[in-house]
Amino acid sequence: MTEAPPPVLAVAGVSKSYAEGRQRRAVLSDVSFDVAAGECVALLGRSGSGKSTLLNLLAGIDKADAGDVAIMGRSVTAMGEPELTLLRRQHIGFIYQFFNLIATLTVAENLALPLELNGMPAGQRGQRIAAMLAKVGLDGREDAFPDQLSGGEQQRVAIARAIIHEPVLVLADEPTGNLDARTGAVVLELLAHLFRDQGHTMILVTHSRKVSEVADRILAVDNGRLSTHSEALSW
């Protein structure tokens, strides 16, 4: 009998609370789920439900009070700062609501940064960037600075930057939250297309039911608890 491959992401019994004055407010309570390779999972929840906190815990940029997060079988919770930095650099890609492109770098340079950090030679970088820009429909805009692009274009650059170094896991936090409906739809389609096409694993955090539908599986986050029944959400 062949053993099933380990999940790309394994979350087991994770809890997180924050101090509010003298009391502690639970943000996440005993959250557990796995994400298999190539799977796209949406974390759906309203503002303040704890979904962004969960995303931070998955990326290792925040520490859980209890439980464990493992990426490719390695416990993120147990990692030190240098290891976490390497993990993010090599295996994780991020997409933010507010793009977070580097304003002083051109589009091509923004895309080059993860490759440079991973030590890819300059010659190979050029080809990879050109190919990626073509995929996101921004060929010819490599020398533009972020403030010369529209919101949709900036998010497309952000998507390209998140996957250009071929990470095993992409974390997207409200990727269409800062875009109008039409542009959001275009970006979402691109995202879905790229991930289906390239087989990336992705966690998509959103408050929008419509956006979550692009995922293979939806996990609803409500009052710090996880449910597979998004219909049961209390809003």
Added chain:
Amino acid sequence: MTNVALTSSLWAASRRYLTRHRWQTWLSIIGIALGVAVVIAVDLANESARRGFRLSVEQVTGPTTHQIEAASGAIPDAVYAQLRIAHHLQRAAPVIDAPIRVEGRSMTLLGIDPIAAAPMRAAVAGAASGDPAGLVRLLGTPNTLALSASDAQHLGATVGDEIEVEIGTGARAMTIAAVLPQQGGEGLAGVAITDIATAQEVLGRVDEIERIDLMLDDAEAAALADALPTGLRLQPAAQRSNALEQMTRAFHTNLTAMSLLAMLVGGFIVYNTMTFAVLQRRPLLGTLRMLGVTRSQLFLLVLTEALVLALIGAVIGMLIGIAVGAGLVQLVTRTINDIYFQLSVRNLHVEPLSLLKGAGLGLGVTLLAALGPALEAARSQPRDVLRRTLVERRGQRLLPWLAGSGGLTLLLGIVLVQLSGRSMAIGFLALFLVIVGASLMMPLVVRVFAMTTTPLFGRLFGTEGRLAARGITASITRSGLAVAALAVAVAATVGVGIMIGSFRTSVSQWLENTLTSDIYISVPSDGATRTGALPPGLAEQIAELPGVAAVSQGRGNRVQTRDGLVMMLALESSSGRPRGFRFKGNTAHDLWPRWQAGELVLVSEPYAYRRQLAVGERIELFTTGGWRGYQIGGIFQDYGSDSGTVILPRPIYAALWDDPGVSSIGVLLGRDADADAVSARTDAVLAGLDQPVTMQTNRAIRELSLEIFDRTFTITKVLRLLAVGVAFVGILSALMALELERAKDYAVLRATGMTRGQLRKLILLQTSAMGIAAGLLAIPLGLAMGALLIQVINLRSFGWTMPMHVTADTLLAGVLLAWVAAVIAGLYPALRAARAEPAQALREE
């Protein structure tokens, strides 16, 4: 594996950030450049003055190894001849030198015996063989001199021309007998050579020489020293120049310390700029951390940015430093001429080491100042992407700790002062610690100031006033620092102002107390060891004039003590004991009778301080009869010389130093005497003399002395202004940063109906508040700096004590200076913010 190398994209991001914020970047560069420039300028000026001094010593002494000097400051010609014959001195030459001025340029008149000096001075030998006719003219024609080719060219004069030579306050025409060829380097530039006989005549020192220059080996020197008659002394040639150079050491050190203050203020600017750069890029740094950039890379990134700014600043600073140094060297030279000795510095000598020191210091201070922001950048967390105000909050939490450590640093400075005895270096360290300690406390104080004055500002200026005050607290990590930088510079102005004011008051009171005569008659002083003398019997002649109540006579000469030369002042008054002394502490029992009897000597305060002498202790003086000990009878207040003065009765001095001459006479008028009439009678007596003599009233001497005093402190005032200039750049830089940071807030205010005028008012109110806060904080720090400068630095540097005089004007001027500097610095940011389009600012992330 994580690495610390910076990738090309990181470089590009950093470079473009700096170029996009070019105002900020350039202000920071200017801050560093000004700091470096001041340090370099002072160092170059100091080095040029020292070099000028060494060069003139070299020119005057040549390759001499030893010198024979007399206790009285004069060796009779006959004694020189006897020594030469008795000890078979082949390489020995008689010398008289004195400072002169030719067409406004300081030069040295060097009287030598060209034939005796030729084996010892290559330049003289070369000139003699190259122009034997010139040598003959120099030897045979009275009143002639030889100039270097460069000096002759500068004066536009040639052989046979007459030039006007100022000696002391007199002048005479002398003929150029020869022009010496330039022999590489600066040769004998700045030296006018005369035959020894001519020098004796023009300097009024007939039949005597000042010293004998010798070239001896150690054995010859030891043998000669033992065989010299009493009253003559053999000393290594370097000893004399070292003693002179030592006199200006404290002066040079004080200038250097002043320049370091400008560098310290420059450091504040760098810290401010780099903190702002980190703070503004907090989301960017968070993004970079998300992308896998390590802490070390971010640390390196910020330090590299600072290094680039420092390098550009250092290069610009070097150029400005050289330009400012050229002006400063004149001020330094003038001060040395005024208070120490005649010194001629032809031009600024650009010493590469001075440039490197200044640039290195600039780089060091910049990197040190950037260390905090760099560490802050390295502490960036990926989650900071969403937390823009984190640093500010963290900074605000740190304020009490910062203030606490500032308090401890300040306390350490004060304790150091108490424990450091007489060390000047530790005195400066203590001053530095007090400044740094106070600066660290300032942000918290500014925050409290802004918080407590918010209601007042609100009442006085409405919403704009309230917003202005709150804006200071909201960005206290930067606004507090800007205020601290300005307060330190203004405090330096206040502190130095208090020191100069106290000093001037003390000097003025001292002059009033010391100048007890109404009219002073003196031989034009040429700054030589021993000046010429007034005609014998002149004092008695003046004393008999109608209206004259009493005359006092004085003789000045440098005499040898066991540890160097000291100014000897021999006094005699026709009315009994000398007047005008103010003693520090107790005096010996029966002071005046025992002093008149030659048992006691009076020493000046700086002399006693430097040698740690007290009343009752003994000093040894080299007289014509050899070494002789004297008990100190009193330590008197004296601001005339920081190298010290000893006073003996003139008859005692005249006998022991074989110097019956009188170089000055003080005339005290009778109670009802007509001052003008006595002056006219005195003038008539002096007109009959066949030598130049000057007559000055008490008031004229006082005015001249204070004029020289003010001139002496010109350089201090210039440096003080430069420090304020650096601080001005600092506050402008901080305000520009705050304006950029708040662009969005201002846009919101404009969008909600605030007019351009209101916004300008808001920003100017804020800068006014910062300026006033800086001015108010500068008062206590300025007072502390003033007290330290007077009671520690001045005392340890020069040996002077003086009471501290603080005037309301000085303090008010400090507050006003801070306010004006802040308001001027706020003008551009206010105009810029008011001009900005709100829509654009709201769009920009």
